[in-house]
Amino acid sequence: MAERMYILVIGAGKVGWNLARELLEKGHEVTLIENNHERFATVEQELEHSVQYGDASELWVLERAGISRADMVIAVTGDDEDNMLICQVAREKYSVERIIARVNNPRNRQHFELLGVTPYVSATDLILRLLEHEVPEYGLIHLLDLPEERLEIIEMLLADDSRVAGQRVGDLNMPQGSLLISVLREGRGFVPAPDTVLEAGDEVLAVLDPGLEEDLKAFFGPNGG
């Protein structure tokens, strides 16, 4: 393990409890905070002193758990307002460098962003993304989105009628702001050379500036489309 961290995990539901256990197993120091006494008692039987009872939206509870020396705060309660505010306070009041928040209702994502609570994790979004992966007619798959760094990586399947099938990579005139970084063929990935010839059925990975998805879709898409 590269670095032993002190991590506060807020909310000992299924997500929080399992996460805390895995982080402990990886050798991190963890404090899990739970505000339901019955749940706390259950979890305490396993995690012992690594779990504390209290409402983590109250500052004294965070302070008792040692938030000022925490390297990371992960808020995974079932309540979006709690997750937002715990992370906001952790970052802005206690200068915790790394935060992760759970989004329960995807409609609240805009509020997380407004309050500067990023990155966040939304189970709904993750499932939708898997769905995109499984359902090819979506065409273009987002593999990585880093809006603040203005960076995206996408994957696209080259259909039989793709206009670039049969072309040499060196001859491709990729849209400005995009770069072909990898080709997956028959289950194996490789970095294409200028004389690599693209084939229908290839999956291509490209890095691009945000906003170029449609251009790339057209570029790798069907002829004359």
Added chain:
Amino acid sequence: MLREGHQVSCVDEDPEAHALLEVSLESSWEDAGGQFTVGTGLETDALLAAGVEQADAFIASTDGDNTNIVIAQIAQRRFKVPTVIARILDPLRAEWYENQGVRTICPTRVAIEMLEGFVRDSVGGGAGEAA
């Protein structure tokens, strides 16, 4: 506020809350010039329907501190309402958010001050020791 001639728009997730608004009102809430929207403060649509974009002042006073702090910041940052006030029961957080530029009312703080005042008055205004 309505009686003073202001336009008032209320948002509550409970449709029944409307009846409370009409207690001791001679006419209906709407006839008196009020507006009522069913929804929660986290629903952007409900806030828009209630006219948040035209509001001069926004008061977040649900029974949850966390909800109030979040929607007050939404009103302030997203909809740029000039005056935003949040009810926060927890004195520590009320103080911190006040320092962050969210105007807060802390009923706990107010009650403590009133109680302290009563105690001081009844023991003769002074340097008496706390019980």
